[in-house]
Amino acid sequence: MENAIVMKNVCKDFKILNRHEGLKGSIRDLFSRDYKTISAVKDVSLEIAKGEIIGYLGPNGAGKSTTIKMMTGVLEPTSGEIIVNGRVPYKDRTANSEHIGVVFGQRSQLWWSLPLIESFKLLRDIYMVSxxxxxxxxALYRSLVDIEPILHKPVRQMSLGQR
Known part of the structure; x- marks a missing residue:
């Protein structure tokens, strides 16, 4: 079977400013930058066949979100190779994003006191969606997921899974 996703020896490092404490440290940081490298993803390799459903599990800080962001083209890997549906995600992000949807659950963009449908309308206006x-x-979401029963329910009354 053909693979939808192939990752070979993928790594992602972030360069973080090593800040010094106090006034002297702040002045020192203005003139001399001291960085440390944090490895968020280390040597990940995997193959996912078309139609295959997997779970990607790990503790906080394990690099799960960073890996997904690299698969969607939001981040470029420091090293290694990623191919998603025959494309290198960060090189062809627009075409890649036409076939991929990702929802990160850490931050809600829903307004706690408003019904779900009103949050959707506000987001439509904020992001200037026609x-x-x-x-x-x-209509697509209504056909894919049974959201009708919760559309007019205040977000605060929804379970975490519904949100």
Whole structure:
């Protein structure tokens, strides 16, 4: 079977400013930058076949979100190779994103006191999504996921999974 995702020896490092404490440290940081390297993802290799469903589990800080961001093209790996549906995600992010959807659950963009549908409408206006595109996407979600029972429910009354 053909692979949808192939990752070979993927690593992602972040260069972080090593800040010094106090006034002297702040002045020192202005003139001399001292960086440390943090490895978020270390040598990850995997193959996922088309149609295969997997779970990607690990403790906080294990690099799960960073790995997903590299698969979607949001981040470029420091080293290694990623191919998603025949594309290098960070080189062809627009085409890649037409076929991938990702939802990160850490931060809610829903307003606690508003019904779900009103949060959607606010987000539509904030991101300047046309009413036609909004209605098309809402219809798609209604057909894919049974959201009708919760559309008019305040977000605070929803379970974590529903949110």
């Amino acid at each position: 009413k036609e595109d909004y209605e098309n996407m809402l």
